[in-house]
Amino acid sequence: MTDKYDPITGKPSAVFFRYAIPSVLGLLSISSAQMIDAMFVGNYVGKEALAAINLTIPASTLIYAIVFMLAVGGSVVAGKFLGENNPQAASDSFTKIILTVLLLSLMLCLPGMIFINPVAKALGATAEILPLVDTYLFLQLLFTPMIMVGAALSYFVVADGRPLLSSSAFMISAALNVLLDWLFIVVMDKGLAGAALATGLSGCIIIFILLPHPFSKAAKLRFVKLQGSWMPVLKAAINGISEFTNEVSVGIVTLLFNWIIITQLGTEGIAAFTVIIYVLYLGVMISYGFSEALQPTISKNLGAKNYGNIRKYLNIAISSSIIVGAVFCLVLLLSPDPIIALFLQADETQTIAIAKTFIGYFWPTFLFVGANIAFTSYFTAIHQPTPSAILALARSLILPVIFLFTLPLWLGNKGIYLAIPLAEAITCLLAIALLSRCKYARHQHQPVEL
Numbered sequence: 001m002t003d004k005y006d007p008i009t010g011k012p013s014a015v016f017f018r019y020a021i022p023s024v025l026g027l028l029s030i031s032s033a034q035m036i037d038a039m040f041v042g043n044y045v046g047k048e049a050l051a052a053i054n055l056t057i058p059a060s061t062l063i064y065a066i067v068f069m070l071a072v073g074g075s076v077v078a079g080k081f082l083g084e085n086n087p088q089a090a091s092d093s094f095t096k097i098i099l100t101v102l103l104l105s106l107m108l109c110l111p112g113m114i115f116i117n118p119v120a121k122a123l124g125a126t127a128e129i130l131p132l133v134d135t136y137l138f139l140q141l142l143f144t145p146m147i148m149v150g151a152a153l154s155y156f157v158v159a160d161g162r163p164l165l166s167s168s169a170f171m172i173s174a175a176l177n178v179l180l181d182w183l184f185i186v187v188m189d190k191g192l193a194g195a196a197l198a199t200g201l202s203g204c205i206i207i208f209i210l211l212p213h214p215f216s217k218a219a220k221l222r223f224v225k226l227q228g229s230w231m232p233v234l235k236a237a238i239n240g241i242s243e244f245t246n247e248v249s250v251g252i253v254t255l256l257f258n259w260i261i262i263t264q265l266g267t268e269g270i271a272a273f274t275v276i277i278y279v280l281y282l283g284v285m286i287s288y289g290f291s292e293a294l295q296p297t298i299s300k301n302l303g304a305k306n307y308g309n310i311r312k313y314l315n316i317a318i319s320s321s322i323i324v325g326a327v328f329c330l331v332l333l334l335s336p337d338p339i340i341a342l343f344l345q346a347d348e349t350q351t352i353a354i355a356k357t358f359i360g361y362f363w364p365t366f367l368f369v370g371a372n373i374a375f376t377s378y379f380t381a382i383h384q385p386t387p388s389a390i391l392a393l394a395r396s397l398i399l400p401v402i403f404l405f406t407l408p409l410w411l412g413n414k415g416i417y418l419a420i421p422l423a424e425a426i427t428c429l430l431a432i433a434l435l436s437r438c439k440y441a442r443h444q445h446q447p448v449e450l
Helices: 012-044 047-055 057-083 087-114 116-122 130-159 163-187 191-210 231-239 241-264 266-303 307-334 336-341 349-362 365-381 385-411 413-435
Strands: none
Touching: 012 047, 012 130, 012 163, 012 191, 012 266, 012 307, 047 057, 047 130, 047 191, 047 241, 047 266, 057 087, 057 130, 057 231, 057 241, 057 266, 057 365, 087 116, 087 130, 087 231, 116 130, 130 163, 130 191, 130 266, 163 191, 231 241, 241 266, 241 365, 241 385, 241 413, 266 307, 266 336, 266 349, 266 365, 307 336, 307 365, 336 349, 349 413, 365 385, 365 413, 385 413
């Protein structure tokens, strides 16, 4: 009997949403938990603490970049092996990649904790908020290795056909985060340190939920004895280079934005920018949920040489992303005040005014960002890292930096607000051009290499 949710033989729309909905729910749990984290901080600690959280983003993105590179690229490699009915090779890749994620996380976090003060200053922390940045970043790095292993595990659990288990782990973590936020910030009055502890402790729960899966009877991906070449790790890194590029670029661009905003608009500007970042983060997480569904579905069809389904999955992901983006645009245009009020106290009038200005220029971003993420994920899934990396670099680094340093020369502060929306729009045009050179599901259903 054929499994109706099998990526190769099932109906593409049913299969896609079978993978996408749990991924979206899981990632929404992460983003909503972090948004609630920011709401607690903004309303109970203050705008300085909210600004401090934003300044730590570039540091955390470097570590996330390595995890996403290996986990996304590795899950595609493992998925292809599973599609070829080779679970031993898939398990070998899985084991080596998880171990690599753990070691690299430790290598990055330990020096960061030792040199926490210089790192905080390099991130742009002023004397006003330096102690807050030190505290939050130190506690964040303390929990990061376990959180990163859990995040990497989630990709392989999805590739192994257990998307509901993965999303459940993230939802439980999110619920625990909210509970701990309330306990540490409101009840125990631990301030920003309480927010960091809540995020760290709740994030660690993911690994405890997912780790039993590779040892279960139903698992195809298992921990195996280390042997043979470590080339699967290199292949995963190469295939996931666009995800690495994207995350590192986000960190660099956020750092540059922070430097410029804190110079032009002060701590109030950073706090306002933090509100925008969290709203964008929510939209991006939904888009990543759709794109995660492309990894197992397309990679397995690629392994099975079933090229006819590949473009169908892409079309579903693009359409879904555009619809979600349009909803975000409407909400931002029609109801900006309630959104801002979630993060900022009513008496912080200057910060609220800056946030409104940001939203007024920033909303078109949501029309393009989801499609761009889907295009990037598509190229990764079909083992074409070059166009994937081009798109990731364009939308996350090259275009935002160019516009950030040129538009303000003609438009003043408006140029700061428009840099990201314009970068996303041009990247979307570039993605369409690259897609036209890589055609699936035409005539003989054969891939055309770029």
